[in-house]
Amino acid sequence: MTATPASSTPWPATTGRRPRRRGDDGPAAPHPDGSAGPVWARVLRGVAAAVGRRVAAAAAVMLGAATTAFIALHLLPGDPVAIILGPSTMASPEVRAQIRLDLGLDRPLIMQYLHYLGQLLQGDLGESYQLQQPVSRLIGDQLRPTVELALAAIVVAVVLAVASAVATAGRRPGLRALANLWELVAVSTPSFWLGILLLTAFSFRIELFPVAGADGFSALVLPALTLGLPVAGILGQVLREGLETALEQPFVTTARARGLSQTAVRLRHALRHATVPLVTLSGWLTGTLLGGAVLVEKVFARPGIGALTLQAVSSRDMPVVMGVVLLSALVFVVISTAVDLLYLAIDPRLRAEDKGRGPQHDQEPQHDQEPQREQNHEEPAPDMKKAGVKGAGT
Amino acid sequence: MTAIDAAVGLGRRSLTRGRRPPRLGLVLAAGVLLLIILIAVVPGLFTDRSPTGTASVDALRGPSGTHWFGTDQLGRDVFTRVAHGAGRSLRLGVGATVLGVLGGAVLGLAAALGGRAADTVLMRLADVLLALPPLLLALLAMTVLGNGAWNLTLAVAISTVPGYARMVRAEALVVRRSGYVEAAVGLGLRRWLLVARHILPNTLGPLLVLATVGFGTTLIAASSLSFLGFGAEPPTPEWGLMLSEGRNYLSTAWWIGVFPGAAIAVTVITVNVVGRHAQARYTRRTSR
Numbered sequence: 279m280t281a282t283p284a285s286s287t288p289w290p291a292t293t294g295r296r297p298r299r300r301g302d303d304g305p306a307a308p309h310p311d312g313s314a315g316p317v318w319a320r321v322l323r324g325v326a327a328a329v330g331r332r333v334a335a336a337a338a339v340m341l342g343a344a345t346t347a348f349i350a351l352h353l354l355p356g357d358p359v360a361i362i363l364g365p366s367t368m369a370s371p372e373v374r375a376q377i378r379l380d381l382g383l384d385r386p387l388i389m390q391y392l393h394y395l396g397q398l399l400q401g402d403l404g405e406s407y408q409l410q411q412p413v414s415r416l417i418g419d420q421l422r423p424t425v426e427l428a429l430a431a432i433v434v435a436v437v438l439a440v441a442s443a444v445a446t447a448g449r450r451p452g453l454r455a456l457a458n459l460w461e462l463v464a465v466s467t468p469s470f471w472l473g474i475l476l477l478t479a480f481s482f483r484i485e486l487f488p489v490a491g492a493d494g495f496s497a498l499v500l501p502a503l504t505l506g507l508p509v510a511g512i513l514g515q516v517l518r519e520g521l522e523t524a525l526e527q528p529f530v531t532t533a534r535a536r537g538l539s540q541t542a543v544r545l546r547h548a549l550r551h552a553t554v555p556l557v558t559l560s561g562w563l564t565g566t567l568l569g570g571a572v573l574v575e576k577v578f579a580r581p582g583i584g585a586l587t588l589q590a591v592s593s594r595d596m597p598v599v600m601g602v603v604l605l606s607a608l609v610f611v612v613i614s615t616a617v618d619l620l621y622l623a624i625d626p627r628l629r630a631e632d633k634g635r636g637p638q639h640d641q642e643p644q645h646d647q648e649p650q651r652e653q654n655h656e657e658p659a660p661d662m663k664k665a666g667v668k669g670a671g672t
Numbered sequence: 673m674t675a676i677d678a679a680v681g682l683g684r685r686s687l688t689r690g691r692r693p694p695r696l697g698l699v700l701a702a703g704v705l706l707l708i709i710l711i712a713v714v715p716g717l718f719t720d721r722s723p724t725g726t727a728s729v730d731a732l733r734g735p736s737g738t739h740w741f742g743t744d745q746l747g748r749d750v751f752t753r754v755a756h757g758a759g760r761s762l763r764l765g766v767g768a769t770v771l772g773v774l775g776g777a778v779l780g781l782a783a784a785l786g787g788r789a790a791d792t793v794l795m796r797l798a799d800v801l802l803a804l805p806p807l808l809l810a811l812l813a814m815t816v817l818g819n820g821a822w823n824l825t826l827a828v829a830i831s832t833v834p835g836y837a838r839m840v841r842a843e844a845l846v847v848r849r850s851g852y853v854e855a856a857v858g859l860g861l862r863r864w865l866l867v868a869r870h871i872l873p874n875t876l877g878p879l880l881v882l883a884t885v886g887f888g889t890t891l892i893a894a895s896s897l898s899f900l901g902f903g904a905e906p907p908t909p910e911w912g913l914m915l916s917e918g919r920n921y922l923s924t925a926w927w928i929g930v931f932p933g934a935a936i937a938v939t940v941i942t943v944n945v946v947g948r949h950a951q952a953r954y955t956r957r958t959s960r
Contacts, residue, residue, distance in 0.1 A: 335799075342800030346812075353816045466940040468892045470899050471933030474919060478926040489923075569807030573896055577919065588900060591811045599815050603808055610803045 328622055336615040341395075343607035347600035348394055352387070354596050359383070362407045403601040408593050413601035416586060424582035427505060427574065428567040430498050434506030439513035443552070444544050447521035457518065464511025469570055473504040473577035490579035501578045505570045509563065516559065520552030527551070561614035568606045701945035708939055712758035721749045723756035723909040735927055742927035744917070750927060754935050757909035761936070764825055764898070764910075765891030771829035772890065773883045776836020781875070783837065784844035785867060794837065801834040810893060814902050824903045828893045832886065839882060843875045850874075881954045885947035888940040895936050911936050 359377050382390055397404065403413035446457040480500060481489045488497045524530070525548050533543045572584035583602060590598035711718055733743045741750035783794040801809060813827035847853060853870050861869075897903055898912025906913065911932040918929020 338796065339800050339803050342796065343803060346800060350812055350816050355816075355818070462941060462944060463937075466888060466944050467937045468895060468899075468933060468940070470896060471915060471930075471937060474915065474922065474929045474933060478922050478930065482923045482926070565803075565805035565808075569805030572807060572811070573899070576900060587808070587811060591815045592901070594815055594818075596815060599812055603804060603812055606805055606808055607800075607803045610805075614803075 325622065329619060332615050332618050336611045339611050340604075340607060343604055344395060344398055345391075347603050348391055351596045351600060354594065398604070403604065404597040406590070406595055406598050408590075408595045409598075413597050416598060417583065417601055417605060420581060420583050420586045423580055424568075424571050424575070424584060426498060427501055427571060427580070427582065428564075430502035431505035431509065431567055431570075432563070434502050435509035435513055438506070438510035439517050440549070442510070442514045443517035443521055444541075444549065447518045447544070447548075448525050457514065461511040461515050464507050464514075467508065469504055469508055470573045470577050472507060473500070473574055476500045476504060477577070497578075497580075501574050501580060504577065505567060505574045508570075509566060513559065517552050520554070521548050524548035524551035560617050561610055564609050564613050565606065568609065697945060698949050701942040704938065705942040705946060708758060708935075708942070709762070711755050712762045715752075715755040715758065719749070719752040719755050721752040723753045724748065724907050741931040742925065744925070744928045745921055750914075750931050753909040753914060754911070754932055757911050757914060757932065758935065760821075760904065760909065761891070761895060761898075761911040762939070764821065764828070764894040764903070765887060767825040768828035768832065768894055769883055769887045769890045771825065772832035772886075773836055773879060775829065775833040777840050777876075777879060779833065779837040780840025781844055781867070781872070783841045784848065785871070791841075795841070798834040798838050802838075806831040806893060807896060810897060814897065819902050821903055824894060824897050827902075828890060828897065831893065832890060836879070836882070836886075840875055840879055843878055844871055847871050847874045878954065881947070881951050884950055885944065887947065888944045891936065891940055891943070 359374050359381075362377060363374075378384055382393060385393070394404075401414060403417070405412055406416055409416060442457055442460070446453045477489065477500065480486045487500050490497075521544065525544070527548075530543055530548060533547050534540070538546070568583070571582060572587055574580070575582045575584035576588060583605070587599065587602045589595070590602070715723075730743045735742045741754060743749055744753070779794055779798075783791045804812075810827040810831040813830045814823065817823035817827060848871060853866065856866055856870055894903075895912030895915075898910055899916045901913075901916060904910040904913050906917070914932035915929050915936075918925075918927075918932065921928050
């Protein structure tokens with residue numbers, strides 16, 4: 279920080295972007311745009327504006343990701359031509375010049391950037407340095423095993439998390455401590471080690487599952503468990519908290535009074551409330567699964583996007599790495615935007631309240647329901663770590 | 673991104689509502705963590721073998737009284753290698769955490785106090801980087817930087833910066849609006865003094881707590897990259913690398929890969945228990 283002369287307004291007016299706290303702007307005005315007209319027209323306008331904002335934010339993130347990838351490509355030390363030709367090459371200067379021309383490396387950087395963006399818009403991710411194939415085809419070929427793995431892992435995670443949360447939320451302390459313990463272990467265990475443990479036990483000791491490959495269902499079991507267990511730990515934690523909050527609500531007493539059993543109340547009423555936070559985890563979840571796939575595919579010698587990425591990083595095949603990075607950004611952005619819009623449909627308060635606020639504050643209305651946030655509100659991004667999202671990097 | 677923030681915010685609650693681990697667990701975790709640190713600092717205290725000394729007659733022996741964790745394909749004692757690898761592995765995790773926190777603190781403070789333009793640019797950038805899976809971001813950085821322990825530390829640190837930056841920014845904004853800062857502004861305190869005396873100290877507390885909790889993630893990320901082969905070179909004892917070497921001998925000698933992985937898991941678990949406890953205490957103190 280450098281010293282600056284004190285002025286009458288010591289801080290630049292950035293307050294519009296500070297994290298909003300409950301009540302400090304007052305509850306949002308019922309008709310923020312102040313316009314007249316029938317209610318449905320206002321609502322429709324509000325929805326259209328909200329949808330537009332979110333789609334624009336998503337597009338901005340994608341542009342940013344593309345730019346990051348482009349910058350990374352140009353930060354790559356060494357001559358791209360040398361990387362393409364490999365270390366032991368006898369290529370003549372003419373060949374080198376031709377490659378430079380083909381790649382457009384002779385043009386100014388800004389032209390290369392615009393050209394690259396134009397290509398991206400047409401779905402062209404460039405060509406691999408090492409494999410001499412279009413990146414989009416390489417990714418397309420490897421997509422299926424990874425998608426299968428990710429979906430199977432989600433199933434594993436959701437089933438385990440729901441079972442663990444429903445069985446333990448608000449129950450005896452001993453049971454909860456047990457659930458706490460398994461969640462702690464699940465989020466603290468490196469997924470590659472978990473994979474090795476499972477391989478040792480179920481592929482080498484008891485020869486139940488294949489050691490490597492991606493053929494058929496039996497080859498999917500261990501990798502899906504490996505990828506899903508850490509996720510289950512986190513989902514379980516969040517779900518159990520949600521359940522415990524829901525079980526304190528008056529509607530639970532009402533439902534019990536109507537004669538529903540404790541389990542029925544949990545499954546039919548409380549669980550629905552508790553799943554709302556789970557939906558918001560989906561963006562983070564996709565990131566974790568895509569990153570985790572790199573490790574799991576390595577441990578289980580599976581083909582897939584992760585294996586492709588690993589190979590590309592090892593051989594510094596930047597176009598492929600960029601392609602995977604863009605793909606994962608796209609998946610993340612599409613899913614989070616879809617979830618946001620879903621919320622918009624579910625919760626009418628969001629439509630009224632986020633008028634004129636940046637997209638990153640859209641989560642606020644939910645928080646406003648929770649008085650305890652008032653006391654120690656902070657923008658929650660790194661809390662991911664605390665939330666025990668230990669698997670984030672694995 | 674909205675979804676992440678909301679989700680993470682919900683995660684936050686889960687640890688603040690008085691659900692700290694039991695006392696016994698905390699003491700146990702702290703004890704084990706101290707032991708691990710001691711091993712990392714002076715491995716010679718626990719083993720007098722050499723981590724790279726080979727003995728082909730002893731190759732692939734299972735765990736026993738003489739070789740607690742067994743021996744690997746070259747007859748090296750696995751326990752000795754785990755002990756000697758502790759320092760290197762923990763250094764990767766600590767280094768990456770420190771770098772990530774520093775980078776995050778600088779960028780977060782710049783965003784919070786540097787004016788609207790800086791804030792917009794930095795936070796949009798954070799949005800972009802948070803849209804990428806951390807491991808992928810680290811791999812992208814590895815591709816640019818090239819292999820090696822130092823580059824690995826840097827790559828992992830880079831992947832954690834956006835998260836810390838957002839947290840510091842939020843924290844600094846809250847502090848900035850608090851009564852004592854307003855009072856200080858009213859008294860005419862210079863801006864840099866305000867930052868140094870009030871905003872920085874009050875932002876760092878929660879940051880240090882989060883860094884403790886984040887250390888586990890960072891250690892796993894660092895050993896993941898090591899496991900994938902981007903860190904140390906083979907003869908070096910390093911947990912992630914030992915695990916990937918052990919992967920090839922699972923059918924005959926499970927202990928080569930299992931024990932280094934257990935070392936990582938135990939370290940992360942103990943750090944998490946201690947970190948969560950610190951966090952619960954900190955939250956209780958500040959919310960009173």
